[in-house]
Amino acid sequence: MAAGAHANGAISAAKTWMRKNETELLLADAAILGFLFLFHMLDPSVVPLPPEAVNIGAIVLVGFLFFTIAWKGLIPAAISILGVVLLHNAIILPYYPPSEGAFMHLLINQQSGSSDTERAAGVAFTMHFLLGIGMVALAIMVAYAPRLLFTRNRPEEKDPTWSKYPIWYDNVKLAGRYSEPLVPARSLMEPQDRYLLWRYEYVLASIYGTHHLVRPDGLVPSRSTEFVRDRASGLLMGKGRFNGYFV
Structure with missing residues (x-):
């Protein structure tokens, strides 16, 4: 292991x-x-x-x-x-x-x-x-x-919800300023979350108190990261990789 x-x-x-x-x-x-x-x-x-x-x-x-x-x-x-x-x-x-x-x-x-x-x-x-x-x-x-x-007249995405969140690029400098080690994002998830990661392009997480879009295979601070979940289903919230899988 x-x-x-x-x-x-x-x-x-x-x-x-x-x-x-x-x-x-x-x-x-x-x-x-x-x-x-x-x-x-x-x-x-x-x-x-x-x-x-x-x-x-x-x-x-x-x-x-x-x-x-x-x-x-x-x-x-x-x-x-x-x-x-x-x-x-x-x-x-x-x-x-x-x-x-x-x-x-x-x-x-x-x-x-x-x-x-x-x-x-x-x-x-x-x-x-x-x-x-x-x-x-x-x-x-x-x-x-x-x-x-893409075709010239390709329709825009129907849901622009995720455009307001910054993308987390494994920011080592920011994490270093807080003196906190980085770990794979999936290591902080529940087993059932990892089974569904194929459907996410980004997952929504609160990092140092600010919401970011995080790649499922990215690195995040180990103690200051909290994933945002849907209250009804308990699933991770994030931008879907395929149409129809926006959560």
């Missing part, structure tokens, strides 16, 4: 750090995409890099891309994994010439001359790379700016 709690605390701390440094993560993703573009533009016949080194470098770069997107949710993770696989293949395949049979079985016209095979392979590399870039860009948009995908 202690090991599980420690692991959950580490994951929560990692998500908190990523949430506070989203701008830096996006800049790092842009830089990595730039490096991948340079790798793609290199001609193996002009710059003969070791294929193993290129493979390892590509795995490291696309792996970082994946983890900076996947923590945002299952949908961006699924989209990004398709994109990074395409990017990885587009980077490393030019270092394995078609004449060596590395992917001859992928080409329809196997009886063509080597020039035709290489030309077809070059088109495949470019298409893989462009499609991979598109998938990664879509995953980043879904993860960090989903509003860009």
Whole structure:
């Protein structure tokens, strides 16, 4: 149990750090995409890099891309994994010439001359790379700016109740001023509350006497946090993650 709690605390701390440094993560993703573009533009016949080194470098770069997107949710993770696989293949395949049979079985016209095979392979590399870039860009948009995908005439939320409450961003400085340790929010909840956390985007809590919206996986002061409950049902109050689950 202690090991599980420690692991959950580490994951929560990692998500908190990523949430506070989203701008830096996006800049790092842009830089990595730039490096991948340079790798793609290199001609193996002009710059003969070791294929193993290129493979390892590509795995490291696309792996970082994946983890900076996947923590945002299952949908961006699924989209990004398709994109990074395409990017990885587009980077490393030019270092394995078609004449060596590395992917001859992928080409329809196997009886063509080597020039035709290489030309077809070059088109495949470019298409893989462009499609991979598109998938990664879509995953980043879904993860960090989903509003860009909303329709122009999308109706506003019917209940603006929660807009008046500030969002609690695991404010370490504020908590430090009060000299109070931070703990995972779910650790202060009842077991029945944790079973229903899937339906909340934020839960309402009084922190140092002020109401805040708190992420279910966020960190809160251990002694000065009190969750607000509905008087009739006794359930936590908060902003629902899905329409129809506003409590």
